[in-house]
Amino acid sequence: MLFSIKTDAGSNKKKFNLDTYIVYIMFIIVLAIFSLWLGGRFFSVNNIINIAKQTAMISVMAVGMTFVIASGNIDLSIGSTVALVGLVVAVVLQNTNNVILAVFTGIVMGVVIGYINAFLSTVVRIPSFLATLGMLSVLKGFAMRATDIKTIPVLNKTYTFIFGLGEIGRLPTLFFWTIIILLIGHFVINNIPFGKKVLAVGGNPTAARFTGINNQRVITMVFIFCSIAASISAMLYIGRFEAARYTYGEQDLLTVIAAVIIGGTSLFGGTANIIGSVVGSLLMGVINNGLIIGGLKVPEQMVAKGAIILIAVGVSEISRRRRN
Amino acid sequence: MDSDYVVSLEGISKSFGGVKVLDNVNFRMKKGIVHALVGGNGAGKSTLMKILTGVYSGDSGTIKLKNIETKINTPGEAQKNGIRIIFQELSLIPTLTITENIFLGHEIKKFIFLDKKEMNRRAAEILEDLGIRIDVDLFIKDLSVGQCQLIEIAKALSENSNILIMDEPTTALTESDTQTLFKIIKKLNSQGVSIVYISHRMKEVFKIADEISILRDGKLVIKKMKKDLNIEKVIDHILGVKVEEKMGWKERETEVSNSALLEVENLSFGEALHGVSFKLRKGEVLGIAGLMGSGRTELLESLFGLNKEAKGKISLDGKPVHLKNVHLAIKKGLSLVPESRMRQGLVMIHNLKENIILPNLYNLIKGFIIKNAFVNKLVKETIKEFNIIALEGMNTFLENMSGGNQQKVVIAKWLKTKPKILLMDEPTAGVDVGAKAEILDFIRNFVRLNSSVIFISSEISELIDVCDRILIFKKGRIIKEFTHSQIKSEEEIHYAIQH
Numbered sequence: 112m113l114f115s116i117k118t119d120a121g122s123n124k125k126k127f128n129l130d131t132y133i134v135y136i137m138f139i140i141v142l143a144i145f146s147l148w149l150g151g152r153f154f155s156v157n158n159i160i161n162i163a164k165q166t167a168m169i170s171v172m173a174v175g176m177t178f179v180i181a182s183g184n185i186d187l188s189i190g191s192t193v194a195l196v197g198l199v200v201a202v203v204l205q206n207t208n209n210v211i212l213a214v215f216t217g218i219v220m221g222v223v224i225g226y227i228n229a230f231l232s233t234v235v236r237i238p239s240f241l242a243t244l245g246m247l248s249v250l251k252g253f254a255m256r257a258t259d260i261k262t263i264p265v266l267n268k269t270y271t272f273i274f275g276l277g278e279i280g281r282l283p284t285l286f287f288w289t290i291i292i293l294l295i296g297h298f299v300i301n302n303i304p305f306g307k308k309v310l311a312v313g314g315n316p317t318a319a320r321f322t323g324i325n326n327q328r329v330i331t332m333v334f335i336f337c338s339i340a341a342s343i344s345a346m347l348y349i350g351r352f353e354a355a356r357y358t359y360g361e362q363d364l365l366t367v368i369a370a371v372i373i374g375g376t377s378l379f380g381g382t383a384n385i386i387g388s389v390v391g392s393l394l395m396g397v398i399n400n401g402l403i404i405g406g407l408k409v410p411e412q413m414v415a416k417g418a419i420i421l422i423a424v425g426v427s428e429i430s431r432r433r434r435n
Numbered sequence: 436m437d438s439d440y441v442v443s444l445e446g447i448s449k450s451f452g453g454v455k456v457l458d459n460v461n462f463r464m465k466k467g468i469v470h471a472l473v474g475g476n477g478a479g480k481s482t483l484m485k486i487l488t489g490v491y492s493g494d495s496g497t498i499k500l501k502n503i504e505t506k507i508n509t510p511g512e513a514q515k516n517g518i519r520i521i522f523q524e525l526s527l528i529p530t531l532t533i534t535e536n537i538f539l540g541h542e543i544k545k546f547i548f549l550d551k552k553e554m555n556r557r558a559a560e561i562l563e564d565l566g567i568r569i570d571v572d573l574f575i576k577d578l579s580v581g582q583c584q585l586i587e588i589a590k591a592l593s594e595n596s597n598i599l600i601m602d603e604p605t606t607a608l609t610e611s612d613t614q615t616l617f618k619i620i621k622k623l624n625s626q627g628v629s630i631v632y633i634s635h636r637m638k639e640v641f642k643i644a645d646e647i648s649i650l651r652d653g654k655l656v657i658k659k660m661k662k663d664l665n666i667e668k669v670i671d672h673i674l675g676v677k678v679e680e681k682m683g684w685k686e687r688e689t690e691v692s693n694s695a696l697l698e699v700e701n702l703s704f705g706e707a708l709h710g711v712s713f714k715l716r717k718g719e720v721l722g723i724a725g726l727m728g729s730g731r732t733e734l735l736e737s738l739f740g741l742n743k744e745a746k747g748k749i750s751l752d753g754k755p756v757h758l759k760n761v762h763l764a765i766k767k768g769l770s771l772v773p774e775s776r777m778r779q780g781l782v783m784i785h786n787l788k789e790n791i792i793l794p795n796l797y798n799l800i801k802g803f804i805i806k807n808a809f810v811n812k813l814v815k816e817t818i819k820e821f822n823i824i825a826l827e828g829m830n831t832f833l834e835n836m837s838g839g840n841q842q843k844v845v846i847a848k849w850l851k852t853k854p855k856i857l858l859m860d861e862p863t864a865g866v867d868v869g870a871k872a873e874i875l876d877f878i879r880n881f882v883r884l885n886s887s888v889i890f891i892s893s894e895i896s897e898l899i900d901v902c903d904r905i906l907i908f909k910k911g912r913i914i915k916e917f918t919h920s921q922i923k924s925e926e927e928i929h930y931a932i933q934h
Contacts, residue, residue: 303800315782
């Protein structure tokens with residue numbers, strides 16, 4: 112029991128919480144630092160568009176991951192999902208040249224993989240960390256076996272225009288994909304009953320059950336969402352690079368999780384900030400891009416990137432603690 | 436004389452976000468006595484104790500221990516000075532055993548190794564002193580709330596302490612556990628340990644306390660020896676108004692109908708329920724009295740579709756129903772205010788608004804989209820109707836609300852679903868007299884609409900105040916039934932429960 116003082120019933124004022132806005136502040140600070148350091152080489156229309164392109168895949172996955180983390184779970188298998196779905200979609204395209212069939216196959220695979228993840232963690236009750244860790248390996252194995260680790264080219268121009276290379280005006284289609292997925296995710300979490308159920312299940316599973324929520328069904332849906340997002344991300348990857356390879360998505364897991372957490376979603380479940388996750392992804396993209404333009408070699412890049420992630424998450428954790 | 440006091444808090448003030456929660460409070464306690472600290476929800480009791488235990492520091496004022504000014508800035512410093520608190524929110528770690536919890540942070544070692552044998556022996560000894568025989572290798576997560584409370588006390592006693600703060604220690608305890616606790620308290624007193632006893636249960640306060648301090652709106656209203664006070668006076672001081680009529684039986688304004696709304700036949704569930712049969716009539720408040728573990732909680736949970744293995748016939752309005760899950764139970768017009776509001780009733784990390792809308796989501800949508808206008812209207816209406824006090828309005832996080840107001844949120848969110856039957860499991864545990872009276876009034880208003888309530892409480896006086904009929908539960912069976920007019924005294928019910 113703390114304290115309570117009477118105020119007018121239902122006042123709608125909100126206190127300013129630093130941790131909610133930390134991702135935006137960090138984003139602006141990092142942008143400013145790189146602009147001052149690298150000038151026009153970094154801060155130009157071309158490079159900004161370039162960053163948006165490089166980040167689209169991460170953003171899409173981060174939106175899906177936000178749902179899983181908000182429900183109190185985690186999905187470590189997204190990178191392998193990207194690899195496998197990308198290859199299968201590319202093979203379908205190669206053999207049929209049918210864009211609709213290829214995309215449909217990709218989405219169905221997302222549903223199936225998400226369902227298996229959910230089945231393992233809700234019915235068999237393997238904690239999602241372990242269930243999806245196992246799936247990470249299984250799916251990666253399938254991806255490597257699928258084409259005997261060969262690269263599959265993607266030559267269909269309609270496909271590559273929609274998924275990755277096209278531009279409408281000066282804006283890349285990848286940018287639109289990011290915005291569409293962002294809006295859908297934001298809408299689902301904030302504006303329909305399902306979103307509130309996800310937060311309740313992540314915030315207190317017992318209380319959710321006592322409120323008549325079918326936790327198992329909610330968790331199944333979030334895993335399916337997340338895998339569909341990974342599938343879309345896979346399709347963007349192969350469109351952008353005009354090829355599919357089993358290594359796609361390999362390095363993305365940590366970036367995605369870091370983007371979600373820096374974006375203000377608690378790793379312990381119960382909260383979700385979709386816009387934050389996308390801005391978090393952009394922040395990751397900016398860091399990556401800036402360090403490359405700055406001429407850092409890969410080892411230095413990795414150290415710098417890791418350090419910046421730790422600082423960002425650290426600052427947001429400290430401000431969260433302060434508030435309590 | 437000043438030096439009589441083991442603790443004296445002088446002129447303590449504390450504000451949160453510009454609101455004064457404590458205003459120049461003096462709190463002085465003599466050695467080896469029980470000093471009760473009482474007041475309504477939000478009166479400042481917990482904040483004052485958090486200052487004494489170093490969780491918060493006061494904006495002004497001084498702390499003197501044995502007449503020496505002492506700075507207590509961290510919980511660690513408080514412990515070093517022998518000040519210990521037993522939390523209302525349990526502070527045990529569910530994944531550790533009883534022994535491991537009791538000795539957490541001050542483990543007994545042989546060289547550098549844990550001396551598990553000795554720790555188990557000592558833990559069993561401490562618990563035996565408390566009158567509990569239990570396997571100390573059990574994990575906390577497998578214990579009942581009441582057992583946890585006793586372990587919590589044992590944990591505080593495992594280290595030398597000269598000031599022990601108990602915040603609502605009996606909330607989850609049965610009558611006999613409470614008696615055991617009181618014996619322990621007296622024993623501790625005789626060893627020179629002073630006890631700050633925070634409780635909303637006035638009868639217990641008057642049984643155990645030597646001296647009483649009353650807080651209201653952050654100010655010390657009165658401090659007197661118990662013999663100079665009586666329950667009515669204390670309640671008047673807590674509320675700041677005269678409340679003769681607040682508690683006690685109120686004649687019903689509407690008749691209880693003769694037709695049954697709910698009929699339960701031969702309900703069984705594992706070892707908890709053995710062939711329970713009863714009827715709940717339209718407009719009736721049916722009380723259930725029984726010890727913890729008597730099957731009372733399992734009864735409500737089975738009715739609410741939480742126990743899949745429960746067997747028996749349940750009829751609503753004369754039609755048989757199969758309540759196989761919570762969703763279905765809610766659809767059929769049932770609601771449950773569960774035993775533990777923090778664990779089962781609320782999402783504590785969410786705010787007031789999100790908690791209230793959760794069971795009402797489908798009344799707030801247009802098409803499939805949640806309408807903010809509907810949400811705001813519902814929440815504002817609820818806050819007003821149920822007199823929920825929240826510092827930041829609908830955006831107040833549940834963690835920052837008092838126990839009584841949290842409980843009102845649980846009741847309110849369910850009543851807004853317009854149920855036909857409200858099941859309540861200890862809804863008044865850990866709430867102050869003011870909120871308690873309000874909750875009883877919610878029940879009275881609810882049954883006026885021809886709806887019915889099943890009401891579990893360990894406080895028999897409350898059951899008598901509001902129930903038309905009381906069933907006595909023991910070992911999963913109904914052993915006796917009293918109608919309101921048959922009850923001659925509270926003691927009669929206490930006796931029935933325990934024999």
